[in-house]
Amino acid sequence: xxxxxxxxxxxxxxxxxxxxxxxxxxxxxxxxxxxxxxxxxxxxxxxxxxxxxxxxxxxxxxxxxxxxxxxxxxxxxxxxxxxxxxxxxxxxxxxxxxxxxxxxxxxxxxxxxxxxxxxxxxxxxxxxxxxxxxxxxxxxxxxxxxxxxxxxxxxxxxxxxxxxxxxxxxxxxxxxxxxxxxxxxxxxxxxxxxxxxxxxxxxxxxxxxxxxxxxxxxxxxxxxxxxxxxxxxxxxxxxxxxxxxxxxxxxxxxxxxxxxxxxxxxxxxxxxxxxxxxxxxxxxxxxxxxxxxxxxxxxxxxxxxxxxxxxxxxxxxxxxxxxxxxxxxxxxxxxxxxxxxxxxxxxxxxxxxxxxxxxxxxxxxxxxxxxxxxxxxxxxxxxxxxxxxxxxxxxxxxxxxxxxxxxxxxxxxxxxxxxxxxxxxxxxxxxxxxxxxxxxxxxxxxxxxxxxxxxxxxxxxxxxxxxxxxxxxxxxxxxxxxxxxxxxxxxxxxxxxx
Amino acid sequence: xxxxxxxxxxxxxxxxxxxxxxxxxxxxxxxxxxxxxxxxxxxxxxxxxxxxxxxxxxxxxxxxxxxxxxxxxxxxxxxxxxxxxxxxxxxxxxxxxxxxxxxxxxxxxxxxxxxxxxxxxxxxxxxxxxxxxxxxxxxxxxxxxxxxxxxxxxxxxxxxxxxxxx
Numbered sequence: 139x140x141x142x143x144x145x146x147x148x149x150x151x152x153x154x155x156x157x158x159x160x161x162x163x164x165x166x167x168x169x170x171x172x173x174x175x176x177x178x179x180x181x182x183x184x185x186x187x188x189x190x191x192x193x194x195x196x197x198x199x200x201x202x203x204x205x206x207x208x209x210x211x212x213x214x215x216x217x218x219x220x221x222x223x224x225x226x227x228x229x230x231x232x233x234x235x236x237x238x239x240x241x242x243x244x245x246x247x248x249x250x251x252x253x254x255x256x257x258x259x260x261x262x263x264x265x266x267x268x269x270x271x272x273x274x275x276x277x278x279x280x281x282x283x284x285x286x287x288x289x290x291x292x293x294x295x296x297x298x299x300x301x302x303x304x305x306x307x308x309x310x311x312x313x314x315x316x317x318x319x320x321x322x323x324x325x326x327x328x329x330x331x332x333x334x335x336x337x338x339x340x341x342x343x344x345x346x347x348x349x350x351x352x353x354x355x356x357x358x359x360x361x362x363x364x365x366x367x368x369x370x371x372x373x374x375x376x377x378x379x380x381x382x383x384x385x386x387x388x389x390x391x392x393x394x395x396x397x398x399x400x401x402x403x404x405x406x407x408x409x410x411x412x413x414x415x416x417x418x419x420x421x422x423x424x425x426x427x428x429x430x431x432x433x434x435x436x437x438x439x440x441x442x443x444x445x446x447x448x449x450x451x452x453x454x455x456x457x458x459x460x461x462x463x464x465x466x467x468x469x470x471x472x473x474x475x476x477x478x479x480x481x482x483x484x485x486x487x488x489x490x491x492x493x494x495x496x497x498x499x500x501x502x503x504x505x506x507x508x509x510x511x512x513x514x515x516x517x518x519x520x521x522x523x524x525x526x527x528x529x530x531x532x533x534x535x536x537x538x539x540x541x542x543x544x545x546x547x548x549x550x551x552x553x554x555x556x557x558x559x560x561x562x563x564x565x566x567x568x569x570x571x572x573x574x575x576x577x578x579x580x581x582x583x584x585x586x587x588x589x590x591x592x593x594x595x596x597x598x599x600x601x602x603x604x605x606x607x608x609x610x611x612x613x614x615x616x617x618x619x620x621x622x623x624x625x626x627x628x629x630x631x632x633x634x635x636x
Numbered sequence: 637x638x639x640x641x642x643x644x645x646x647x648x649x650x651x652x653x654x655x656x657x658x659x660x661x662x663x664x665x666x667x668x669x670x671x672x673x674x675x676x677x678x679x680x681x682x683x684x685x686x687x688x689x690x691x692x693x694x695x696x697x698x699x700x701x702x703x704x705x706x707x708x709x710x711x712x713x714x715x716x717x718x719x720x721x722x723x724x725x726x727x728x729x730x731x732x733x734x735x736x737x738x739x740x741x742x743x744x745x746x747x748x749x750x751x752x753x754x755x756x757x758x759x760x761x762x763x764x765x766x767x768x769x770x771x772x773x774x775x776x777x778x779x780x781x782x783x784x785x786x787x788x789x790x791x792x793x794x795x796x797x798x799x800x801x802x
Contacts, residue, residue: 139761143751146768153771160778167785174792184785191778209745222678229685236685236692239718243699 150206154199161195164188179252183238183245190235197227301376301397309335309350309393321376321399323368336395341367349378353393357382363400375401409614412579416603419584427472434469438462471597472584485632486529488520488554488562495533496552507546510537513553520554520562523632524609532605532613535598536566536625542589543570543623556631564627572617581615679736683729690725693718710791713784720777724770731767734760 168188171181201224208217295302301318305311311329319326322339340346345364352359358381366374380395441459445452492512499505522529533552540550553565573581580586582603587596606613611629618624696718705711734741741764742754753761 139753139755139758139765140746140750141753141765142749143745144749146751146765149769149771153775156775157771157778160775160782164778164782164785167782167789170789171785171792174789174796184788188781188785191781195778210748214745225678225682229682232689233685236689239692239696242696246699246703 147206147210150202154202157195158199161188161192165192177252177256179245179249183242186241187235187238190231190238194228194231194235197224197231201225201228298396301395301399303336303380303395303397305336305393305395307391307393309337311335312392318397321374321397322366323370323372339366341365341373353380353382366397374399375404408579412582413607416582416600419600420604423472423584427469430465431469431473434462434465438466468595468597471595471601483524484526485521486524486526488522488529488564488629489515490519491526491530492533492552492554492564495530495537499534499537505537505541508541508544509549511549511551513551513555516554516556518556520556521631521633522562522609522629524629525605528605529609532602532627533564533566535602539598540566540568540570540623540625543572544568545570560631562629562631564629565624566627567618567622567624569618569620569622572621573615573623578615582613679732683732683737686725686729686732690722690729693721693725697722708787708791710784710787713780713787717777717780717784720773720780724773724777727767727770727773731764731770734764734767 165185165188168181168185172178172185175181201221204224205217205221208214295313295315298315299317301321302313302315303311303318304313310333314322314326314329322329324334324339328334336349337343337346342365349359349362349364352362358379360379362378364376364378366376368374377398377400378395379398380393383392383394385391438459441455441462445455445459449455496510496512499510537550537552541548544550549569551565551567553563553567555563557563577586577588582599583596584600585596586600589596603613606627606629609629611627613625613627615623615625697715700706700711700715700718706715735743740755740760744752744754746752753765755761755764
């Protein structure tokens with residue numbers, strides 16, 4: 139059969155060229171795929187297979203074009219010589235493509251595993267990020283809580299009105315708040331610099347030994363009362379509570395103490411106890427005075443009746459009369475102390491009363507050598523509502539006592555002032571011997587006196603106390619820092635109604 | 637020993653190995669210890685290669701279907717490509733069978749534009765003439781493969797674009 143060769147030639151040559159061009163384009167696309175996801179095993183597989191097709195197309199096309207060229211140029215013998223090599227290369231190339239193709243399933247499975255691993259990794263990554271963020275939020279929240287807690291603790295420590303002290307295991311102060319500085323009277327730098335301990339604040343070593351013993355036994359102390367001695371030699375009554383802290387995060391053992399200043403409270407309690415005691419004594423005195431007053435009146439009446447007639451016992455009767463009168467004076471004083479006496483009240487200028495008392499005493503021989511001074515006169519009169527005679531009696535008693543304390547050449551100061559909270563303050567100060575500590579609690583007791591027998595009844599201060607209390611005021615006593623004692627009378631200011 | 641010397645030695649050894657391999661292929665000597673091969677082995681090997689290629693393409697088609705990848709346009713195109721390669725392999729196997737194995741067909745060049753297909757059967761001559769136009773099968777096969785890759789590239793781009801959208 140004779141037939142045209144042109145169709146075969148055209149299809150062969152153009153097909154070969156097309157194969158090479160398309161194979162190149164395939165390789166290009168496969169490379170793009172690969173570059174999009176370098177970890178994708180299927181894309182790698184497609185790149186391999188495209189490369190295989192490229193080799194296949196090249197070898198085949200080269201062979202076909204060369205074959206047509208050699209046949210057309212009548213070089214069939216040459217083609218015959220190389221046809222075996224061309225065919226072999228062609229065989230190897232499409233076997234290579236076939237071989238690569240068979241690995242598709244494996245490539246796909248590997249890719250699935252990679253994708254699955256990647257998804258798991260991404261999930262884990264997301265979880266990790268979430269965990270990290272949660273952790274960060276928790277850290278931020280805990281840090282804020284810690285800062286807030288630290289701030290609160292610091293504020294409590296700094297602002298506390300009670301003393302808070304932290305000491306090391308040897309009770310040396312390592313931290314102390316401002317209240318502690320005020321209480322102890324030492325500066326913080328001084329305490330830390332000199333490595334002062336709690337022992338250094340104690341007035342008595344035995345007290346400290348007792349507290350130490352309790353701490354060693356129980357590792358805490360609760361409301362232990364003791365006295366602190368300040369650098370100015372004043373004693374402060376304190377209540378100590380404390381315990382051991384074994385610390386955390388490698389901190390050493392420390393002791394924490396809270397120290398409460400109960401000085402004022404204790405003084406107040408003493409004053410209340412004193413007032414209660416005096417009130418009880420007043421009741422007792424009133425009862426006794428009332429019972430004695432009537433028999434004394436009868437004795438005095440009969441004595442005076444007997445004196446009107448001549449009996450030969452006039453001298454004896456006069457002695458009886460004298461002592462009965464003395465008894466009646468005592469009874470009268472007792473009644474004054476116990477507030478049982480009558481009281482006529484009016485507006486009284488304190489300054490005027492004091493001036494009158496000083497003028498009256500100036501004529502007395504005992505006061506001629508005593509320097510009695512008054513402070514600057516207030517601009518407005520210091521008015522109270524009460525009994526002027528009784529107030530004068532109280533001031534006379536105080537000045538007489540002061541006079542006895544200072545001796546013949548002493549100094550007595552009387553000051554008056556009005557406070558902002560409408561109180562009138564009268565202070566009688568002397569530079570005498572002062573009052574012994576043990577006498578403070580009994581100084582306003584009836585019949586208590588430090589004077590020799592016969593020189594005082596011991597009723598002056600108790601009567602004064604009764605009068606001042608009856609006026610709605612108070613009277614206190616203290617020893618002065620310099621020398622002597624100071625009595626302070628506090629009365630409510632009462633401006634006269636116009 | 638420094639690494640650069642090791643690399644140099646390796647390069648020399650590799651070059652020597654390649655030279656030996658080339659010499660063995662292009663300058664064959666008699667090797668009496670080995671089996672002798674007849675010239676017909678070439679065509680049989682070639683035909684087996686075609687069968688192997690055909691088999692791999694069949695396997696590819698079934699693998700793609702088995703993994704339900706044929707729902708994607710790209711992989712479906714690759715399946716079409718494999719199908720055309722199967723046809724091409726059948727074409728090539730048949731052509732080689734007729735002219736190289738049983739020598740039932742022979743082409744004689746008459747002139748630049750004419751050939752004579754020598755065969756006992758005219759039908760076989762016509763069949764052989766058609767079989768010689770095998771590029772009409774392998775070129776579409778390559779085109780489908782290219783189309784498949786192009787579609788896979790597009791799908792991958794779309795997927796990456798979706799991922800980038802926050």
